[in-house]
Amino acid sequence: MQGYRTKDFWAGAVYVALGLTAFLLGKGYSLGSAARMGPGYFPMVLSGLLVLIGLISIARGFLSGGEAVPRIHIRPAVLVIGATFFFAATIELLGAAIALPAALIMAAMASRLFRISPFAMLGAAAFTIFCLAVFVKGLGVPMPMFGALFGG
Amino acid sequence: MEILANLGLGFETAFSFWNLVYCLAGVFLGTAIGVLPGLGPTATIAMLLPVTFGLPPETALIMLAGIFYGAQYGGSTTAILVNLPGESSSVVTALDGYQMARKGEAGKALATAAIGSFAAGTVSTILIAFFAPALASVALSFGPHEYFSLMVLGLIASVVLASGSLLHALGMIVAGLIFGLIGTDVNTGTLRYTMGMPELADGISFVVLAMGIFGLGEILVNLEHEGQRSTALKKITGLMPSRADLKQIVAPVTRGTALGSVLGILPGGGAMLASFAAYALEKKASKTPERFGHGAIEGVAAPEAANNAGAQTSFIPMLTLGLPSNPVMALMIGAMIMQGIQPGPSVIEDQPVLFWGLIVSMWVGNLMLLVLNLPMIGLWVRMISIPYHYLFPCIVAFCAIGVFSLANQTFEIWLMGIFGLLGYVLRKLDCEPAPLLLGFILGPMLEEHLRRAMLVSRGDATTFLTRPISAVLIIVSVLLLVSILAPAVRSKREEAFVED
Numbered sequence: 001m002q003g004y005r006t007k008d009f010w011a012g013a014v015y016v017a018l019g020l021t022a023f024l025l026g027k028g029y030s031l032g033s034a035a036r037m038g039p040g041y042f043p044m045v046l047s048g049l050l051v052l053i054g055l056i057s058i059a060r061g062f063l064s065g066g067e068a069v070p071r072i073h074i075r076p077a078v079l080v081i082g083a084t085f086f087f088a089a090t091i092e093l094l095g096a097a098i099a100l101p102a103a104l105i106m107a108a109m110a111s112r113l114f115r116i117s118p119f120a121m122l123g124a125a126a127f128t129i130f131c132l133a134v135f136v137k138g139l140g141v142p143m144p145m146f147g148a149l150f151g152g
Numbered sequence: 153m154e155i156l157a158n159l160g161l162g163f164e165t166a167f168s169f170w171n172l173v174y175c176l177a178g179v180f181l182g183t184a185i186g187v188l189p190g191l192g193p194t195a196t197i198a199m200l201l202p203v204t205f206g207l208p209p210e211t212a213l214i215m216l217a218g219i220f221y222g223a224q225y226g227g228s229t230t231a232i233l234v235n236l237p238g239e240s241s242s243v244v245t246a247l248d249g250y251q252m253a254r255k256g257e258a259g260k261a262l263a264t265a266a267i268g269s270f271a272a273g274t275v276s277t278i279l280i281a282f283f284a285p286a287l288a289s290v291a292l293s294f295g296p297h298e299y300f301s302l303m304v305l306g307l308i309a310s311v312v313l314a315s316g317s318l319l320h321a322l323g324m325i326v327a328g329l330i331f332g333l334i335g336t337d338v339n340t341g342t343l344r345y346t347m348g349m350p351e352l353a354d355g356i357s358f359v360v361l362a363m364g365i366f367g368l369g370e371i372l373v374n375l376e377h378e379g380q381r382s383t384a385l386k387k388i389t390g391l392m393p394s395r396a397d398l399k400q401i402v403a404p405v406t407r408g409t410a411l412g413s414v415l416g417i418l419p420g421g422g423a424m425l426a427s428f429a430a431y432a433l434e435k436k437a438s439k440t441p442e443r444f445g446h447g448a449i450e451g452v453a454a455p456e457a458a459n460n461a462g463a464q465t466s467f468i469p470m471l472t473l474g475l476p477s478n479p480v481m482a483l484m485i486g487a488m489i490m491q492g493i494q495p496g497p498s499v500i501e502d503q504p505v506l507f508w509g510l511i512v513s514m515w516v517g518n519l520m521l522l523v524l525n526l527p528m529i530g531l532w533v534r535m536i537s538i539p540y541h542y543l544f545p546c547i548v549a550f551c552a553i554g555v556f557s558l559a560n561q562t563f564e565i566w567l568m569g570i571f572g573l574l575g576y577v578l579r580k581l582d583c584e585p586a587p588l589l590l591g592f593i594l595g596p597m598l599e600e601h602l603r604r605a606m607l608v609s610r611g612d613a614t615t616f617l618t619r620p621i622s623a624v625l626i627i628v629s630v631l632l633l634v635s636i637l638a639p640a641v642r643s644k645r646e647e648a649f650v651e652d
Contacts, residue, residue, distance in 0.1 A: 011581040015323045022330050025345055029337075035611030039342040042599045046330050053323040060319070072580055076375040080368060080548060081569045087552050088565035100549060107548045110375055111541035127546055131553060139203075141557045 005068045009061030015054030022047035076110035083107035095147035096136065101128045158508050159281060165210060165509025166516050174211050175513050178218025179520045185219075186226020187532045188543060193223035194479045194586075195370055198362035199547070201487060202554040209491040210506040214513040216487055217467075220480055221514075224463055225269060225521050228456060229532055232261045241459040244431045248444060248451030255447050260393050262529060264401060264449055265456040266522050267393070272409040272457035273518035276464035279413055280471075281511055284500065288472040291497035294621070296604035301616055301625035303598050306475045308629040309418060310590055312636050320583045328588035331356060332595025339603065351563040358486035359558060361592055363551045364568040365585045366479070369575020371544045378540060393449075401453035404434050408454035412461030417468050418477065430458035464514060471507060472497055474597070479586045482593040 003009055022043060032038025060066070087103040094102075101124040108114045108124075135141045165171060185196045197219055204212035224241070231242040232249035245265065252261040294302070311321040334345040335355030346352035393401075411433060412426035434454040435441045444451050467484075469475045474495030476482035485495050493503060500507045525532070555564040575585055609615035617623045 007581045011320055011323065011578075011583050014578070014581065014583075015327065018327055018330065022333075022345070025347070029342055029344060030340075033611055034606055034613065035609075037603045037606060039337040039340050039344055042602065043330070043333055043344065046326055046333070050323065050326045050330065053319065053326060057319055057323065067582075070580055072577070073372070073376055077372055077573060077576055080372060080375075080544075081573050083545075083548055084368070084552050084565055084569040084572070087549075088562040088569070091556070091562060100553075103552070104545045104549055107545040108541060111544070112378060113539065113541045123542065124545075127549070131549060135553050135557070139206075139557070141553065142560050143553070143556065 003062030003065070006061035006066045007069050008057050008064075008066050010069050012054040012057030012059075012061060015050050015057060017054075019047045019050030019052075019054055022050065079110035080107050083110075091143065091147065093147045093149050095144040095150060096132060097128065097145050098147070100131060101125060104128070155281060155285075158285075158504065159512065161504060162281075162508030162510075162512035165505050166214070166512035171211055171214050171509065171513065172516070174207065174215040175218045175517050176520055176524075178215035179222040179517050179524070182219035182222020182224075183226040183229075183521070183525060183532065184222075184535060186223035187229050187535050188226075188538065191223075191547070192227065192366075192370070193220055194362065194483065194589075195366045196223040197480060197483050198359060198366055199550055199554060201359050201362075201483065202557050204487065205490060209488070209493055209503070210509045212487060212491060213484065213506060213510050214517075216484060217510060217514055218517045218520075220484075221269075221273070221460065221463060221517055221521065224460065225266070225525060226532070228265045228269075228459075229262060229525075229529075230536055232265065232452070233258060233533065234536055241427045241462070242455075244427045244455040245452055245459075247431070248446070248448050251445065251447035252449070252452065257447065259529075260397065260449070261452050263393050263526060264397070264452050266525060267398075268401065268405045268408065268453040268457040269460035270518050270522040271405050272412060272461040273464055274515060275409050276413050276416070276461040277511060277515040277518075279465060280468055280514075281508075284468050284472050284507075284511075287468065288497040288500045291473050294497070295619075296601040296608065297616055297619050297622040298625070300598065300601040300605050301622040301629075302473065303475065303594050303601065305625045305629045305632075306469070306477070307587075307590065307594065308632055310477065310587060312632045316584045317582065318636060320581075321587045324578070324583055324585065324587040325591035328591025328593075329595040329598065331361065331588070332592045333599070338596075338600070349563075351559070351561065355596075356567065356592075357555070357558050357564065358483065358589070358593060360555050360564050360568045361571055362479075362483060362486075362589060363555055364571025365575030365578075365588065367547060367551045368568065368572025369579060369585065371547060372572070372576040373579050374540065374544070397449055400449055403437075404430075404450040404454035405457040407433060407437070408457030409461045412458030413465045415458075416462030416465035416477075426458040426462035427455035430454040460518075467510075467514070470495070471499060471510075474499075476590055476593055479589045482589050485593055 026040055026043040026047060029040030029043065030038035031040045031044065083103040083106040086106060087099050090099040104124045104127060105116070108120065114120065132145065136143050136145060166175070181200060182196060185191055185199070186193065197216060200219055204215050207215065227242040228245050230236045231246035232253055235246050235250040249261045249265065252258065307325050311318060311325065334352055336353050337344055343353060408430040411430050415426040415429060431451060431454060434450045435444045438444065438450060466477045466481055469477050470481040470484055474485060476485050488495050493499065493506070551568060552565050555568045556562065558564050578585055605615060606613070616626055
């Protein structure tokens with residue numbers, strides 16, 4: 001197994017990336033002293049530690065091989081996460097009555113077993129009505145029923 | 153007898169009308185969502201958390217606790233009926249429970265699980281009532297040094313006792329600690345890692361993190377295994393175990409309860425470790441170990457008792473020290489903080505209604521599970537057979553609406569989506585996300601105590617070793633870390649998490 005294809009290598013890469021980001025963003029916070037720690041002290045220690053753990057993991061990936069990264073399924077990830085983003089982006093403009101069923105169908109398409117059918121449409125509509133009744137009417141979540149596009 | 157007065161207060165609280173209603177609602181919803189395929193207790197609680205924000209603190213915690221053991225019981229139900237353990241601690245239940253179901257003894261297996269859980273729940277509730285106040289009074293004398301060392305021990309122990317890679321568990325904890333830093337630094341008012349976004353000034357809500365990583369992340373993993381589920385259900389007959397069956401499970405339930413109660417207090421997947429250990433113990437104790445794996449009733453009774461006892465006693469460190477021993481307790485602590493209660497040893501003194509009410513309601517909740525779930529088994533079975541591709545879009549929608557309602561803005565939905573993606577990728581890389589949540593919840597407290605301790609000792613780090621209690625805690629942490637690196641312990645640890 002080539003090192004750069006192992007789980008350990010990529011997990012280490014994630015740690016190093018997170019650690020470096022935390023280090024670079026946190027560079028400006030004052031460190032203070034050990035007795036009077038500034039806002040930057042703990043973040044610097046932690047980001048250093050995370051980079052270190054990441055490097056060890058990368059080294060382990062190269063040295064002892066281990067399992068390869070399994071296939072990342074792009075389509076379901078894009079559709080499911082995309083559905084939440086779509087909902088976030090359109091809720092104000094379209095309103096929950098439109099954005100919610102659209103997001104539902106979009107998420108459902110992530111499944112290989114899902115087919116757009118009258119039954120599925122009906123289900124999405126029924127679930128939307130249920131959510132609007134429970135969350136918007138019942139619990140008072142201030143979510144527009146119909147968005148700005150429809151004058152809501 | 154002070155404890156009787158306290159328990160009296162607890163009964164009064166737990167039996168108030170609305171608390172009973174919310175306890176029942178929690179147990180019911182927890183079981184209902186717990187039996188749904190692909191939803192464990194952590195995701196269930198994360199999803200239902202926003203519902204409890206409007207309630208008074210004790211009612212909110214009573215409901216959340218109800219959801220927790222409801223979801224656990226739901227997980228055991230699916231383990232027995234369709235061999236799909238909803239969460240790691242019911243993996244063992246599936247071994248013999250499913251075999252019993254195949255032999256046409258599903259009803260008996262379910263009843264055994266329920267009775268075992270109830271017996272264990274009763275005993276461990278009493279244990280909590282006696283030991284939690286004592287532990288809390290010790291903890292009251294703790295200063296920042298002791299707290300810092302205790303949290304380090306808690307985090308290290310959760311790494312050691314968890315399954316999976318030690319290095320990745322450490323990595324995930326540190327990553328969680330860093331995510332916990334986001335927001336305003338309480339000591340100086342400096343904004344950290346907010347990248348200019350005012351929405352991040354108060355930090356990331358743990359609900360967003362949990363729903364993203366545990367809710368959405370899990371959906372993406374589940375979608376890969378679609379179509380592999382067999383939901384062929386047999387008709388359930390003969391719910392009640394016979395007198396002979398009951399006699400047969402007394403000893404296993406007792407042993408399981410004892411083991412579970414002890415292991416549950418320890419940080420890191422207490423309930424899970426408890427069920428594995430109880431199963432192994434039963435197999436060793438049995439005169440007929442060859443029956444195990446082929447539908448031995450003890451193989452259901454003991455682990456179920458153990459995991460329920462463990463689930464209950466994991467409340468002890470949460471309530472007395474403010475330390476979560478597993479992700480579910482981390483969510484409970486998050487819920488308490490959101491309710492304006494600072495978790496720690498003073499909770500028992502300052503919030504007697506909450507503390508004792510919660511304890512009594514645990515027992516009430518367990519009773520509800522026993523009384524309600526067996527008659528309702530038909531409903532649960534129908535819920536198990538809901539196809540996943542109709543289910544998960546609804547979960548996505550619930551999560552999105554739930555995080556939106558936290559601050560009534562879309563920012564949290566975006567953030568949840570990002571964490572969902574992160575959770576999926578981390579899982580693919582064999583990085584268990586549970587330590588990340590623990591680190592995230594403990595991060596701010598850990599930093600605060602570290603700063604205070606260092607201020608008191610004028611920057612001398614040896615202070616953690618010169619104070620006796622703190623020194624013991626640190627030494628135990630180091631010993632734990634060293635021991636797990638020793639080859640003998642290491643192989644034993646791997647063995648402990650292998651089901652055979």
